[in-house]
Amino acid sequence: MRDVAVIGIGCTPFGEKWGSSFRDLFVQAGTLALEDAGISGEEIGAMYVGNMSAGRFIEQEHIGALIADYSGLATGHIASTRVEAACASGGLSFRQAFIAVASGIEDIVVAAGVEKMTDVGAGASVDALAGAADREWEGFVGATFPGLYAMIATDYMNRYPLTREQLAQVAVKNHYNGARNPIAQFSQEITIETVLSSSLVADPLRLFDCSPITDGAAAVVLAPLEQAREYTDTPVRVLASAQASDTIALHDRRDISTLDATVAAGRRAFSMAGLSPRDIDLVEVHDCFTIAEICAIEDLGFCRKGEAGKLTWEGVTALDGDLPVNTSGGLKACGHPVGATGIKQVCEIVSQLRGEAGKRQVDGARVGMTHNVGGTGATVAVHVLGV
């Protein structure tokens, strides 16, 4: 297996982009990534694109070919593949690109992710997202996605000492970070009161516990480490790539409040990198809901079960804390164009490790982690990046 490096990153601004189409978004992200890598496009051997539900959101399938075509690569006839694992589509796209380069089959590979969600109404997007869970035995009876995570929150708060205020602090912290990220969907800071006075979506989760509906795209360029310096002075090495699965339905899990797929992928990633949680300088976790960030911090091994609320409240996961979590603003404040999120997480860690994260720069960051979840934890991708 060859060592692999990220040599270029690009990300569109996230938000409700009424004026931009699916195609506009991924062309913008891809162009930024290629410019950042200093390549023209002819060098690319293969592309992977994470996309959850273009069929539901824009009635378009066959996304691999579409992206290659509108990226101006149709005449080169490159291999272009769509990767789907609900909200973990981006993380799996990155992993497929990593495997292609590490194996020696391809040299220069693009990993992208894109989702155009606002071309359908809110009800239709809620229904499309419910397809990330078990349609026959969860969606059929009226389970929404926030509803499933709310049931995790109910179970968690019944068993562990997590207060409603500690849970709200996850959103407050992520909005603080998002306000310092130029591409973030939300640029406003919020308070605990903002969260607690927002409308209930699925008890105990309120509107400000939930990530938004977002349009956006992100892309990164990977190369063999030994060739990376030909393209960039600041290659970022992929130290580990791990993926795990679990039951599709929440009700079939061993433990409602533990994402065993996160535990498994996290352990595999630490093992592959030869590192432990204390070696990680910052982490982008999958905070589709505030409770999801609490579970992720624990399930990845950064603290024991039941402690993440206290750590969040004490500022350990804040931008200036010992373990900054979601410096991008996370899914909550940066936005969550589902297929693009896993790639955006990689873009954020690469920016931080290069020292290019501006107002949200973590001083001396050398090793970062990304954690991308599909559904309520049926698929998890974890990556470790380092300089």
Add this chain to the structure above:
Amino acid sequence: MSSVARFWRKIPQRYNLVGTKCTTCGRYFFPPRSLCPDCRRAGKIQEYRFPGSGKVVTYTVIRTASEQFEQMTPYVLAIVQFDEGPRLTAQLVCRSDEVRIGMRVRPVFRRISADGESGVIHYGTKFVPDGQ
């Protein structure tokens, strides 16, 4: 919009809680499985009709729903564990301040949703508090 066949083939499970049981290891499955994850090819799967009595494992109150369920909000959604062990997701027919973890429930036959004004009406099982 789902086809009639897609719903029709699940009628025994949705109306009458017909699940499965592995006679090799004794594990029960609902929603039903045709392959035992523990015994795999050594497993022998038989149909098993669940009486449906069980308890609430966790719950929420859905306030914002997809288009099909919008008119029913707020409604109580729970994970229910049957006495035989398997768990399923279902709506509870009770007040939102009545539900609690560990509450005993029993099944009732109810309308679940409809595919628009002229489409299929989906029936199935909900749960009510039992003997409190």
